[in-house]
Amino acid sequence: MAVTSVTPAAGPRGGERARLPDGLWRLYAYLLPAALLLAAVLAIPIVQTVWLSLHTQEGLSPEKTWVGLANYRDLFADGTFWRVFAQTVVWTVSVVGVTTVAGFAVAHVLQARFRGRWLFRVVLMLPWATSLALSAVVWRFAMSPKGLVNESISLLGLGEVSVAWLADVPQAALAVIYVGIWGSVPFTAVMLVAAMRSIPDSIHEAAELDGAGALARAFFVTLPMIRRVLLVVTLSNFVLVFNSFPIIYVMTGGGPVNKTDILATYLYRTGFSGDFDIGTASAIAVVILVLLLVMSIVYVRGLVNRTRV
Amino acid sequence: MASVTLHDVSKSYDAAVPAVADLTLEVVDGEFMVLVGPSGCGKSTLLRMIAGFVAPSEGSITIGGRDVTDVRPRDRDVAMVFQSYALYPHMTVRQNLEFGLKRRRQPRAAIDEQVSEAARVLELEPLLDRHPDTLSGGQRQRVAIGRAMVREPAVYLMDEPLSNLDAKLRVSMRSELARLHATLGVTTIYVTHDQTEAMTLGDRVCVLDGGVLQQVGEPRALYERPVNRFVAGFIGSPAMNFVEAEVIDDALVYGALRIPLDGRLRDELDGRRSVTVGIRPGDFDLDGDGAVRVTVTPELLEYLGGEQAVEFPLAERGERFVALVSPRAPIGLGRPLELCVASDRIHLFDHGSGLALRSGRDAVRRPLETR
Amino acid sequence: MRRPGFHLDAWRFTLYGAALIVAGICLFPYLVMVSTALKPDAELAGAQSWLPTAPNWSIFVDIWTDETVLRGLRNSLIIAFGVTFLTLACAIPAAYALARHRFPLRDGFMTVVLVTQMLSPIVVIVPLFQTATDLGLLGGFPGVILASSAFILPFSIWLLTGFFSAISTELEEAATLDACGRLATLWHVILPLSLPGLAATAVYSFLFGWNEFVISLTFLSAVPEKWPVTVGVFSSIGQWDIGWQALMMTALISTLPVLLLFSFVQKYLDRGFATLIGR
Structure with missing residues (x-):
């Protein structure tokens, strides 16, 4: 992925090149382990992905046949792919959208002083700290027709229900989106709180003297002042959620019949189950990479521009 | 102890604006030389070149007759007192003083002797086991000077060492520095933007502006016979x-x-x-x-x-x-x-x-x- | 926020209400874990209720004798520590060079670091699987650790670079005069002063290794005895047939070290977040 050539440099600009008595090579030696690891696990495989996407491979045999763009042609002609693509957009936008709004609200609760706040903080961090693969298993279990989700709905007085949450859409889609939001709000809220703490008290006091209530201050003082962090957090949530694999893979496996699949799970099941279609899986990976590239340009641009305000 | 000579030294970070331009200066053995000028005049760059943190773009630097232009900072036999003191926060005062000597693999007995001598002179004895963050500004300042002293360097370099102190302490530290220099007699190069400090401390004062040496001389000469309007306006309050x-x-x-x-x-x-x-x-x-x-x-x-x-x-x-x-x-x-x-x-x-x-x-x- | 009289009560009421709701939502799966772990098989068959009628408390003891679970926890630990170690070993020198020196390609490297944070294992899992097969790294911990570390490395470098840059240059110059070379400066000055950053980085990479799923799932699928908890619990229906109660207990247990670590370094993490957003 030729990322470096299209993204503006993000580090502080070097003014002076100091005389290096130890020699430049020794400096590069400091970077070598990291560079090797990144090259071996990220850079080279990206190139391999592109190469594999132009080939076809019979099951697990190492024999590869050059097919040019045939994998892409087949992929783009496949209605399932486009449905999964649309589902990916719905999944990403709804999870990130709700997470941002909810995160902002939760951040306000987290920031307030009240008894037992530390406990609240620990509880809030639980979803972030637990592996999504594990919590997804638990959610799947709780969402069975006779599971504790339905039981809780009854307890809340919303009537006796026995929904098979994961058996069909739209409820299965709603369920995975809910869990997606559940998993991404905590970190978002904690980051936003850190940003909110950096706003001087005096600004809030001034706004209060100007007659702004809590809500007005949240929207007209806090929000504009943390917009850079909000942008960074939202953009990185976007990438994280877009890439997210465990929740959907564990809860629904993309089913029923691809109806909750997103590109990430679709890729995995194409390449590692059924007829192990490595070529098509790689083509999907390339599509994801291109989308990520676009997002990273937006991300870096946004980050660089906003930081220089 | 040693003299320090800068010979036609230039430094430019970017081509258009030189930080230091074609500067020649001799600091004689045992002298207290003050580099003074407004911020951005190149005085700190000059000091950092003498220390070896910044390599001159052109020219050469000698210390005690030895060309040190390409010598590493640690081998230049200089010690520095930094503006922020730069005490190691995770070490006690004693460890701060010892660190440079230990790194140089001095024998234990010599280290102890040096440290206790410096502690005595600077009245640091009661503070030796404390950490820098528990010390007052003036105490930190003395530890920073002590760290330079124990090394017994040929040259002391001081980068605005008093600028972080309050006005009263600054005056008393100023006379303490003058007293120390009188006792030790080690060549000292001292950077400041405060002309009063320059006039009171310096055997000679070197006025810089825009990277260019304006005038070098005894404080009285600078005051009485400034060579140009800049020096005339800068010196005196x-x-x-x-x-x-x-x-x-x-x-x-x-x-x-x-x-x-x-x-x-x-x-x-x-x-x-x-x-x-x-x-x-x-x-x-x-x-x-x-x-x-x-x-x-x-x-x-x-x-x-x-x-x-x-x-x-x-x-x-x-x-x-x-x-x-x-x-x-x-x-x-x-x-x-x-x-x-x-x-x-x-x-x-x-x-x-x-x-x-x-x-x-x-x-x-x-x-x-x-x- | 101190407000007088009735206003205060209304404010407090809203606050506690909101906090309780959010906490309830967050806690839900963990309550499910506890509730399910305590139920005898019979109560899992039909419609479930929150409170087990005959709670089986012995699960808290029995779980520690379940070899499958213990092996899973041990595997998770090996992977998590491996990832932590490898990540720090690569990130510390790299971040030091990036934070402290200007050199050709520096900005390029920083951009790579920033952009590669967006990659998730899923996009390169196919070639990684093939490469691991070719190199004989399939079915073992080294392959999983190597591959996983690369995905947390960019973030770690970025975080540490921020911490290292925050250390005063003068301190480093002082160390230079005290006869420290680059390595000695790093060891004697930079690292002791970056403990919060190191702690934050270590916790992040540990968490990443502990929670990692896709790579272990792919690389270790053929060797159930090397499965970490995440893969084991997911595959519970097949190879890890340990029953729902033990499964829930395992999920709960595997959250514990994370929680401990988190409360232990919360202060450091806060500073980590502050550094993160301060840039």
Whole structure:
């Protein structure tokens, strides 16, 4: 992925090149382990992905046949792919959208002083700290027709229900989106709180003297002042959620019949189950990479521009 | 102990603006040399070049006769006191003092001896087992000096070491530094932007502006005989008053100010019709017999205790002049006042170049060392 | 926020209400874990209720004798520590060079670091699987650790670079005069002063290794005895047939070290977040 050539440099600009008595090579030696690891696990495989996407491979045999763009042609002609693509957009936008709004609200609760706040903080961090693969298993279990989700709905007085949450859409889609939001709000809220703490008290006091209530201050003082962090957090949530694999893979496996699949799970099941279609899986990976590239340009641009305000 | 020589040293971070330009300076053995100038004048870059943190783009640096231009900082036999003190926060005072000696693999006994000697001289004994963050500013400052001392370097480099202290402490640390230098007699190069510090501490003072050496000399020489308008304005507080005066009828005239031309002034003018006149606020007298007399109307009085500052305009809408007079002088706002200045206290500078005008053999046309 | 009289009560009421709701939502799966772990098989068959009628408390003891679970926890630990170690070993020198020196390609490297944070294992899992097969790294911990570390490395470098840059240059110059080379400066000055950053980085990479799923799932699928908890619990229906109660208990247990670590370094993490957003 030729990322470096299209993204503006993000580090502080070097003014002076100091005389290096130890020699430049020794400096590069400091970077070598990291560079090797990144090259071996990220850079080279990206190139391999592109190469594999132009080939076809019979099951697990190492024999590869050059097919040019045939994998892409087949992929783009496949209605399932486009449905999964649309589902990916719905999944990403709804999870990130709700997470941002909810995160902002939760951040306000987290920031307030009240008894037992530390406990609240620990509880809030639980979803972030637990592996999504594990919590997804638990959610799947709780969402069975006779599971504790339905039981809780009854307890809340919303009537006796026995929904098979994961058996069909739209409820299965709603369920995975809910869990997606559940998993991404905590970190978002904690980051936003850190940003909110950096706003001087005096600004809030001034706004209060100007007659702004809590809500007005949240929207007209806090929000504009943390917009850079909000942008960074939202953009990185976007990438994280877009890439997210465990929740959907564990809860629904993309089913029923691809109806909750997103590109990430679709890729995995194409390449590692059924007829192990490595070529098509790689083509999907390339599509994801291109989308990520676009997002990273937006991300870096946004980050660089906003930081220089 | 050693002398330090900078030979035609230049440093530019970007091609357009040199941080230090073609600078030659010799610091003699045992001397206390102060580098002074406004921020961005290149004094810190200069010090960092001597320390070896910054490599000069051109020129060479010798310490004790040895060319150290390409020598690593640690091998230059210099010690530095940093502006932020740069004490290692995770080490106790003792560990801070010992660290450099340990790294140099000095024997334990020698280290202990050095440390206790420095602690005694700097009165750090009760603080040895504390961490820097539990010390006051002045105490940290002394630890920083101690860390330099234990190394027994050939040269001390000090980068604005007093700038983080409050005013009172600064004055007392200043005299402590002077006392230490008198005792140890080690070559010291000291950077500051504070001209008072420069004047009180320096055996000699080197004034820099825009990366260019303006004047090197003993404090008195800089004050009495500044080579150009920059040095004249920078050294001395309150700053020297300047006006552009013209020659009219055998006198230099600006507004109410009329300076009769005597022999020296005429020589220095050397046929110019206009010139920059500089007068130090302290050179005004209330009832002296100076040749230059001017009647002014005070617009602002500042009582300073030991003296009072009078501000007055010399011409309508002209800049205000400042004069320092006795605090008991019976003067009042708006009440006309006669001031006089001795003719030999008048400084003349070339209008365009800002260079001080000198008469005859004394003529100065470029920055020069005055001793 | 101190407000007088009735206002205060209304404010407090809203606040506690909101906090309780959010906490309830967050806690839900953990309550499910506890509730399910305590139920005898019979109560799992039909419609479930929150409170087990005959709670089986012995699960808290029995779980520690379940070899499958213990092996899973041990595997998770090996992977998590491996990832932590490898990540720090690569990130510390790299971040030091990036924070402290200007050199050709520096900005390029920083951009790579920033951009690669967006990659998730899923996009390169196919070639990684093939490369691991070719190199004989399939079915073992080294392959999983190597591959996982690369995905947390960019973030770690970025975080540490921020911490290292915050250390005063003068301190480093002082160390230089005290006869420290680059390595000695790093060891004696930079690292001791970056403990919060190191802690934050270590916790992040530990968490990443502990929670990692896709790579272990792919690389270790053929060797159930090397499965970490995440893969084991996911595959519970097949190879890890340990029953729902033990499964829930395992999920709960595997959250514990994370929680401990988190409360232990919360202060440092806060500073980590502050650094993160301060840039």
